[in-house]
Amino acid sequence: MRRKLLVSLIGLVVAFACVGATLVIRGPRILVSSVSYIHEQNFETTGAPSLWSASGTVDWDYTTTVLQGSESMFVDTSATKEYAILTLAAAYNEIWGYFLLRMPVVEGLSRDFVYLKATASTQGGIRRNSDGTVRVANGAGVATTVATLDVSTTYHVWFYFNETTNTSNVAFSTDGTRPTSGDNFAETTSGNANTDVDVFEFGGVTSTSTHSFIFDRVLFDDEQIGNSP
Numbered sequence: 704m705r706r707k708l709l710v711s712l713i714g715l716v717v718a719f720a721c722v723g724a725t726l727v728i729r730g731p732r733i734l735v736s737s738v739s740y741i742h743e744q745n746f747e748t749t750g751a752p753s754l755w756s757a758s759g760t761v762d763w764d765y766t767t768t769v770l771q772g773s774e775s776m777f778v779d780t781s782a783t784k785e786y787a788i789l790t791l792a793a794a795y796n797e798i799w800g801y802f803l804l805r806m807p808v809v810e811g812l813s814r815d816f817v818y819l820k821a822t823a824s825t826q827g828g829i830r831r832n833s834d835g836t837v838r839v840a841n842g843a844g845v846a847t848t849v850a851t852l853d854v855s856t857t858y859h860v861w862f863y864f865n866e867t868t869n870t871s872n873v874a875f876s877t878d879g880t881r882p883t884s885g886d887n888f889a890e891t892t893s894g895n896a897n898t899d900v901d902v903f904e905f906g907g908v909t910s911t912s913t914h915s916f917i918f919d920r921v922l923f924d925d926e927q928i929g930n931s932p
């Protein structure tokens with residue numbers, strides 16, 4: 704789906720045009736295509752963007768601490784479920800995701816903050832554990848990072864879900880470089896997700912304790928999303 708920023712030089716286009724006996728030589732031509740994703744959301748417009756809705760209160764136009772552009776999305780939860788919901792037009796067996804995240808308030812308990820769902824059925828998710836480490840789930844299969852997600856720090860977060868291979872992973876960094884191993888990466892290959900996913904929830908998707916979340920630049924694609932996308 705994604706067409707990377709592609710500048711391809713189509714060499715010399717040689718056209719033999721039968722204009723009398725004239726040989727016409729044209730070129731070179733430069734084709735430029737823009738980046739496209741399955742979904743890209745920067746929350747720059749006012750209110751809930753297309754395909755997004757809220758369960759509880761979601762601030763779609765947050766400006767106190769902005770992670771990208773002029774506005775971010777903010778969910779301030781107490782011990783209730785409050786989250787933003789993205790519903791894609793199709794369900795995906797395999798999908799890559801990315802978002803910017805900052806948590807201004809973190810209480811001691813663990814909290815799931817991303818769910819991947821098949822309509823209402825949770826197939827996977829991302830949790831911040833009480834010690835700050837991050838757990839990724841594919842059905843009942845889980846893996847946990849060594850590194851911690853700290854309060855009031857802006858992170859780049861990447862994740863992957865595959866229903867067939869039962870594999871999910873999560874990675875995060877503060878500098879935009881995507882970890883593929885090490886303390887800031889965790890992967891499970893022994894999950895049991897069993898349905899393609901089309902609904903994605905961001906925020907307080909479980910009801911344990913008070914957390915607040917700033918999200919921005921949410922991307923989904925059908926191939927790996929790279930550094931500082």
Ligand SMILES: [Ca+2]
Nearest residue numbers: 745771772774
């Ligand atoms: Ca933004």
Ligand SMILES: [Ca+2]
Nearest residue numbers: 746748763764
């Ligand atoms: Ca907005």
Ligand SMILES: [Ca+2]
Nearest residue numbers: 866867896897
């Ligand atoms: Ca499966």
